[in-house]
Amino acid sequence: MTGLRQLHRQRVHEAISEAAIALFLERGFDEVPVAEVAAAAQVSKPTLFKYFPTKEDLVLHRIADHQGEAARVVRGRAPGEDPMRALHRHFLDGLARRDPVTGLNDHPDVVAYHRMVFSTPSLVARLFHHMALDERALADALAETADDLTADLLAARILAAQRVLARRNWQALSDGRPLLEVEPEAVRAADRAFSMLP
Structure with missing residues (x-):
C-alpha cells in the first residue's frame, strides 16, 4: 500500500509540475494564477500547495x-x-x-x-x-x-x-x-x- 501511495503522490506531483511549466512557458509566470494551474492539473488549490509550498516552487523544483x-x-x-x-x-x-x-x-x-x-x-x-x-x-x-x-x-x-x-x-x-x-x-x-x- 505504501508503494501505491508513493506512486500516486509522484503522479500527482508530475501532473501539477507539467501543467504549471506548460502554462508558464506559454503565457509567462506572472500571468498564470495558481488556481489555473490547479485546474489544469485537476487538483484543488490546497492540494497543489501540499506539493509545492509556493508558486515559485512550481518552477524551481x-x-x-x-x-x-x-x-x-x-x-x-x-x-x-x-x-x-x-x-x-x-x-x-x-x-x-x-x-x-x-x-x-x-x-x-x-x-x-x-x-x-x-x-x-x-x-x-x-x-x-x-x-x-x-x-x-x-x-x-x-x-x-x-x-x-x-x-x-x-x-x-x-x-x-x-x-x-x-x-x-x-x-x-x-x-x-x-x-x-x-x-x-x-x-x-x-x-x-x-x-x-x-
Missing part, C-alpha cells in the same frame, strides 16, 4: 532536484581525491551529459525555461534561496577537511563559478549559437574557472 549535489560530490569523492578536482570533474560530466543545470542544453523547452527563470524577479529571488541552502551544505562538506572560514569562502566561490558558467552557456544558446560550437567553449571556460579556484 526542477532545479531543487539538484539540491545538495555539490556537497554529495565532495562527500562521495574517491579516497584521496581533492574536493575541487571532484567538483570540476562532476561539472565536466554534466556538460558532457547536456545536463540542463549546466546551461548546456539546447532543447527549446530548456532554453525557454531558463529564460523564464532569469527574467522573473520572484523566481530569481527564490533561486537565490535555494543557492544559499546549497552553499551551506557544500560548506559543511568542505569543513570536514578544512577550517570553517576556508570552507565557507570556498563554497561561495565554487557555487558562484558554477552559476556564472551555466548562465553563460544558456545565454550563448539563447542567442542562437549552435550547441556544438558552444560546447568546447563551455569546457574551456569550466577548466579556466576551476583553475582559478584554490
Whole structure:
C-alpha cells in the first residue's frame, strides 16, 4: 500500500509540475494564477500547495532536484581525491551529459525555461534561496577537511563559478549559437574557472 501511495503522490506531483511549466512557458509566470494551474492539473488549490509550498516552487523544483549535489560530490569523492578536482570533474560530466543545470542544453523547452527563470524577479529571488541552502551544505562538506572560514569562502566561490558558467552557456544558446560550437567553449571556460579556484 505504501508503494501505491508513493506512486500516486509522484503522479500527482508530475501532473501539477507539467501543467504549471506548460502554462508558464506559454503565457509567462506572472500571468498564470495558481488556481489555473490547479485546474489544469485537476487538483484543488490546497492540494497543489501540499506539493509545492509556493508558486515559485512550481518552477524551481526542477532545479531543487539538484539540491545538495555539490556537497554529495565532495562527500562521495574517491579516497584521496581533492574536493575541487571532484567538483570540476562532476561539472565536466554534466556538460558532457547536456545536463540542463549546466546551461548546456539546447532543447527549446530548456532554453525557454531558463529564460523564464532569469527574467522573473520572484523566481530569481527564490533561486537565490535555494543557492544559499546549497552553499551551506557544500560548506559543511568542505569543513570536514578544512577550517570553517576556508570552507565557507570556498563554497561561495565554487557555487558562484558554477552559476556564472551555466548562465553563460544558456545565454550563448539563447542567442542562437549552435550547441556544438558552444560546447568546447563551455569546457574551456569550466577548466579556466576551476583553475582559478584554490
